[in-house]
Each structure stands twice: as C-alpha cells, then as structure tokens.
Amino acid sequence: MKRRLIIGAVLLVACSEPTAPGRTAWYSFDFAGDVFRWPESRVPVRYYADTRSNMRDLVERAIGTWEDQVLYGEFSGEMVNDSTVADVIVTWFDSVPPNVPPPPDNGPPVFACDGVTTLQLDSTGTALAEPIHTQIRITTAQVYTAAQVAACLRRVTIHELGHTLGLLQESPDQQDIMYSTVQVSAPSARDHQTVQVLYHTAPTIAPAPR
C-alpha cells in the first residue's frame, strides 16, 4: 500500500512539469553580431505616426500584430501624439495615399509600396543616437489599385515595425513577414519564434535615451 502511494506521488510530480517547447525555427536578427531589442525599462515602446491619411491605424495594427508574437509581455507599444517623446517615428516618405477604406485585395501580393527603417548608432557604437525612423513609400513606377496599395501598406508596415523591434536582418524565407519583398500578411511561425528568441537574448545596443 505504501509503495503504491509513493508511485502515485512520483507520477504526480513527473506530470507536473511539462516540457517547454523547443524554439528552433528562427532566423538571424543581429547586425554584424550586435543585437538590439527594447529593454524591459523601455516597454511599452512609444510610437509616433504621421498624422496624414491612415498611418496611425497602420502602425497601431502592426504594433498589435507584434505584441501577439510574445507570450509574457516582453514587447508592447503605445501611440504618442508628440514626435519629440517618441522612441520610433513612422512617416510617409513622400506621397500620401487617400484616407478611404479600400476594397479587399484578394489578388496575389504586388509591391505597390516599400519602406525603410533607420537605426543611427552613437559614437560609442553601443547605443542608438536618436529615435528609430521608419518611412513608408508608395511605389509610383506602376499604377496600382487602392486595394493593392492598402494591402501592401499593411504588410510593409508590419515588416518595418519588425525592424524597429530589433529584427535587423531580412528573413531568407518568403513565407516570413520579414522577407525582403513581403509576400505574406502576417508573421509566420518562424517570425514568431525569432521575436521570442530575440526578446530573451541579451542586447548589445541600447536605445537612445529619452
């Protein structure tokens, strides 16, 4: 009887410790060996969005998308109305799309827009010198439908905000939102795991002081 009780207790302990899932499917996020991510003390990260057209909606949506990739509050963002207190400033590069609800885009992804994110290091090379700047540009080489532009803007804004989180490399896989010419509308499992690994890796670059 005593032995049975002991065996029961051992089983209870054994099944009380689930194995943590392995995060093995991730791509590199460093920049020449340096790692940037927002430290705990700077979360929520402050985002300022260009007030023209629907930039604020695009940025809020992208922040929410990235917040959903972490389990334990490692990253979160908030919108600020003053660019001088922002950690990240997102603006239109030149032309501004009309602020009208576009029809749904059910076609294949087209590259009706692109973006660039700039992290400026200070003289020590261990901290950012200024807020991160992201610019979103509407491609004018061809004429695209409003739906194509809107779908592209959603994809590219998520991609560029991925860089602002610290994903400093492009993914080599076109199924990932961090692929250089974005073809998907949401982070993949690999993007998901990469952010999780990044936010538990010690950074070597600090954000710009507030």
Added chain:
Amino acid sequence: MLLLLPTCPLARLPAQVALHATVGARYTSALVHDSIVIPVDVQPAIGPALALAISQHTSSPWTPDANLDVSWSSLQRHESGTTSKFNSVTTIAFTVGVRREIAHGLTARAGFGAIKHLPSEDIGMFRTGTGLWALGTASLYWTPSALRGVSRDIGLSLRYDVHRFSTAALHADGFTSTQLVHRLSLGIGMRVLGKGATAP
C-alpha cells in the same frame, strides 16, 4: 455576491446555515515554466484573497459547505534573476466540500470544484482566453481558545489548493501538457451571518 452581503438580513438565514468570510494573502506557484534561450517562469505575486463559505450544520460531524474564493495578483516574469510585472490576474474558485472538527478548536475541510483565471489584459499567453480548470482543496481553521464561542468564531485559516493550468496561446506555442499549480493562503476569518461552528 460580495456586494449583497451587507443587505442580507440576518433573519433570512435558517438557523443551521452560516456564512463565513475569510480575508488573507495567497502564494501561488508558477503558472508556466518555459525556456526561451534561458529559463523563463511566469508566477503570480503574493496577493490578497477573499473567501465566502456557506455551510449547512447537520447532526453529523461532517458539515457540507460551498466556498467562493477570489484572489488578485500581478503576474511576474522571472528570468536571469530579474522579475518583471506584465499583467495581472483575478482568480475565482468555487468549491463544494465537507468539514469537521478534528481537534478542539481546529476544523479541517476538503473540497473540489473549479477555478477560472481572468487576466486584466487579453494579451500574450492570455490573448485567446483561458479555460475552466478542476481544483482540489484542503484547509484548516483554528479558533484560539480565548475567542472560541464568542466574537463570531474569529480564527486563522490555512488553505491549500491545486489545479492544472494552460491557455490556448500556450498550447499553440507548443506546450502540449499542462502545469500543476499549487496555491497556499493564510487568512483571518469570522462568521458574518448565522450560527454554527467555524467554516474554513
């Protein structure tokens, strides 16, 4: 239910029924043990706990009761020796059980029921909600001899309970089994309505 308390007239309770309240603090073990590059644990901080128990006194030494237990705590992430708060959670547990006096002034209770976690923000591991988990509990209630029989049976309560925990978001992230969660609370209780022995 808590708000209704002050308005319940004493006379409405049958003589054998008693309502007992306990206020205290609760320790909870980790809800999640993860490993992302480094070990990461998620654990509720020690927080306040409030319980209400309604019991039906019978001629048997066993007294059936029902217990509603609510507690609040911030959720903490522990990793690399640092602790960060990232959300908070309210737990509501309802159990039915029996209790009996096991020594003079000392009552023991055992019960089972269910527990629900209500996060303040539906983010991260809580982004797709939480389930209802079965819960088992055991507790002791001790009334010091000086207070016994007077002053509404004021006493000390020590409660242990155990349940399993996971969320849909954790499952989607690859957690295929659930975490056993232990809770321990210490509180001060008193009978607020009715007559009868103490209820842990």
